[in-house]
Amino acid sequence: MKKARIKTPLGVAEICGDENGISSITILEDSNILSTKIPEELSTCADQLNDYFEGKLTDFNLPLNPKGTPFQKSVWQALTEIPFGKTMSYQELSIKLGDIKAIRAVASANGKNPLWVVIPCHRVIGSDGSLTGYAGGLWRKKWLLEHEQPSTQIRLFE
Template sequence: MKTAILKTPLGLAEVRGDENGISEIKILEEEKEFTPNIPEVLLPAILQLNEYFEGKRKNFSLKLNPSGTSFQRKVWKALQEIPFGKTWSYQELSRQLGDVKAIRAVASANGKNPLWIVIPCHRVIGSDGSLTGYAGGLHRKKWLLEHENPPLQQSLF
């Protein structure tokens, strides 16, 4: 398993993967050494994440290999259907998966997403529009949602 540390506007991120795909992208709370020489297998992920933060990328095209149960993988696949700049509620996500009563299980799988940003769990909000739990912290969730959907400049005239 190869690892690289990436500097982002939200702190350091750790990217892990191998020839089978990217298995983990997570925000780090502790300081680690930035990776000057990126392993070749991780280059596409690093490039695409940088493009995302620069506002040049809305979708990712990476080979993914997250570890999880079949239900978790089903939820993570559905998360990838949420369009850039849009949000879904946990209820909408549950409905999309075919079981509106599975909100808690869906929320749990959402919280275990190992691929920060690439599988956009930050796009899931409460039914009332509130920002609900986010493993990376609500301040990061707010930043990501604003990055993807910046407020329109109001006309002064």
């Protein structure tokens, strides 16, 4: 398994993967160690993450190889179908997956998403529009959602 660490506006992201695809992207709380050389298998992912954070990319196109149960993988696949700049509630996601009663299982699978940002679990919110749990911290979820919905309004007052 190859690893690389890159700087993002939200901290250092660690990318793990091999020739079969990217298996995980995690945000590290306390790390100043960055990779000086990105393995070839991870370079496209690093480039696409940088482009995303620079506002140049809205859809990732990467070979993914996350480890999880078939149910988790079905939830993660559904997450990739939430368009850039849009959100969906856990309830809506459960209905989309065919079982409104599976809302807790869907939320659990969402929380175990191993591919930070690339599988956009940050786009899932509470039914009332609230920002609900996020493994990377709610401040990061808020940042990501604002990044994907930049305001075009000019501020007149600070």
